Amino acid sequence: MxxxxxxxxxxxxxxxxxxxxxxxxxxxxxxxxxxxxxxxxxxxxxxxxxxxxxxxxxxxxxxxxxxxxxxxxxxxxxxxxxxxxxxxxxxxxxxxxxxxxxxxxxxxxxxxxxxxxxxxxxxxxxxxxxxxxxxxxxxxxxxxxxxxxxxxxxxxxxAWVPGLPDASQVDSANAGGATPFGNSGLNAIGAMGDRSAWGAGTKVAVLDTGVTQHPSLQDSRVTHIDLVKDGLEPNGHGTAMASLIAGTDARDGGVAPASDLLDIRVADTRGESNTALVAEGIMRAVDEGARLINISLGTTGDSDVLRRAVEYALANDVIVVAAAGNEQQTSLAYPAGYEGVISVAAVDANGNQAYFSNSGETLTISAPGVGIVSAYSGNRMVVSSGTSQATALTSGVISALLSWGYPVQGMAKTLTANAQPTGAPKSQVGAGIIQMVQP
Structure with missing residues (x-):
């Protein structure tokens, strides 16, 4: 779009x-x-x-x-x-x-x-x-x-998968970071070494455009649920998010390759969805036993039913992670803006707030989101940017932590306590850049 x-x-x-x-x-x-x-x-x-x-x-x-x-x-x-x-x-x-x-x-x-x-x-x-x-x-x-x-x-x-504004129109309210990582961002968050068992036993729901077959996901356990039901092929955004969470590519794989993925398609081939359908996807994720829900899309409309669905997930000990949005706004997209959601902004390779990343006083944390390598439909690898990518990397970290026994209730505190400070205001980068906490 x-x-x-x-x-x-x-x-x-x-x-x-x-x-x-x-x-x-x-x-x-x-x-x-x-x-x-x-x-x-x-x-x-x-x-x-x-x-x-x-x-x-x-x-x-x-x-x-x-x-x-x-x-x-x-x-x-x-x-x-x-x-x-x-x-x-x-x-x-x-x-x-x-x-x-x-x-x-x-x-x-x-x-x-x-x-x-x-x-x-x-x-x-x-x-x-x-x-x-x-x-x-x-x-x-x-x-x-x-x-x-x-x-x-x-x-x-x-609601929609966030695109990027014109890089030449950098918002003076943020740091304007635009230096690409040129990789999947794993080094920057300390996701190093043998990750093959990370995420074992954790089911991660990916509410997105759908996950397609890809070599980096061929060893992953993926369950597909299509709530859009338009008969069209999914676009590659959902595949990219899945690969950053659980991809097994030797060079640019995901954070937690052993995670079980629950692919819930809530956005069409154009990346468009709506608040009622996202709420339905959240409820379905809880029903299917997800412990973590990744939502790399959002809206500026405050929806009562979407808020209720988030509250239902949280009440059932399901973590919700959502993208701050790419609109250069001083408020977070929804559901990232709801209380209890782990909201994620994007930083560039220099640790600056990405020029497109939304800001907000309730922002939880930030992660690599500029020039990130990930899988895509058609067996491709692509370089792309967004708070979407940052959110998926954060979900990968959380999946690994859950598999190591870290409690759901203290997850946000665990992430913020171990984040790498950047010196930027909390409204721009939250507690800082997410860092892997080794078991």
Whole structure:
């Protein structure tokens, strides 16, 4: 995906977040006014979203202060849904609903077909449903009539494998590092010697574009799960991540070759995914017994269902490692930005923050991410850059540590305590550059 398009999508997602919050505010404003409206009881189809649901939409107080109109009719609410659905940063005509109870989710399932809604996926553990609709008016009526059952109404934001901005447009907010490693970065993190048994007994889920056959992975145990189901060949990004975690190439292999890989394809051949599908992938990884989930993709949209999926994984002692993002932003992509996730930035061969790497106060750690050699589809080896590569190397380190008995609960502290300081602010490189802790 072109970088300018990704920037446009990021901006569009931000606008959608604000607009959807405004939608909730505007809808709830219709509760003001038996004096302004008829004092008689409103029919079901004119019910409004209550303040409790408004709160779940994370409405910015400034929006409430500056909003100047109210949605007094169902048609106006439907029109707002139409406008939000056409934004380039979201899946069109989709909502992700979370419910207050299993009974509420069950009741929605029973209504869905009758109302013309398609439930693309639902998960009782998250009390969530990914819903596709064709008629915004019917969807608006559903939201109002059953508002008391809803915990959150969310757009399904696009997520993507991060590309790189133009190197000539270096962001002055970071160190601008662009010196390539020219190898897989193993030396820089102390992953030396015989690694053949590293990661033994550890299952690592790779949520990505899919893992293809490659000589560097021919001895690896890989289980494939395709959640995209578009019938197309995966692109090479997922293969690259898998090789940096568990590849066996003699010169440019992975950190922990003995790891079991769980390939969960959540992004298409263009590297595009969405927050609901990533959440589904996380839940599937937990179900399949992964101890560690590598997510080398992200979004700027804060999704309730994605956050819930991350929390579910963490509660089940599954480590989540995610890329900070390549947008030169001063905030982390999601899910890297969620509490408890091990977020990873990229550094160059001089230890400087990569020119593309996002920054953030909650950043955990950094790893090699400029000019990294890895496997790729078509039996190729390629040189590429990104917080994706840094994240995969970090997952490889964690897999090795887990195989040596390091506890899940203290993993983040283990990594940060042994990181190599760079002198850069924590917001740029976290605790420093990850280093292998030998058993």
């Amino acid at each position: 072109n970088v300018w398009l990704k920037s446009l999508l990021s901006l569009s997602i931000l606008v959608c977040v604000l607009s959807f919050g405004t939608l909730g505010w505007l809808a709830v404003k219709t509760t003001e006014g038996p004096s302004a409206r008829s004092a008689k009881k409103l029919p079901d189809w004119e019910r409004t979203l209550p303040p409790s649901l408004l709160k779940s939409l994370d409405v910015d107080a400034r929006l409430e202060q500056t909003a100047t109109m109210a949605l007094h009719t169902l048609d106006e609410l439907a029109e707002r849904l139409r406008k939000l659905s056409s934004a380039p940063g979201v899946k069109p005509n989709e909502l992700v609903l979370t419910f207050k109870s299993p009974e509420a989710l069950k009741a929605f399932r029973e209504r869905a077909a009758r109302e013309g809604f398609q439930i693309l996926h639902d998960d009782p553990r998250l009390l969530s449903a990914r819903v596709k609709y064709t008629d915004p008016l019917t969807m608006a009526r559903e939201l109002r009539q059953n508002a008391e059952d809803l915990q959150n109404i969310g757009l399904n934001y696009l």
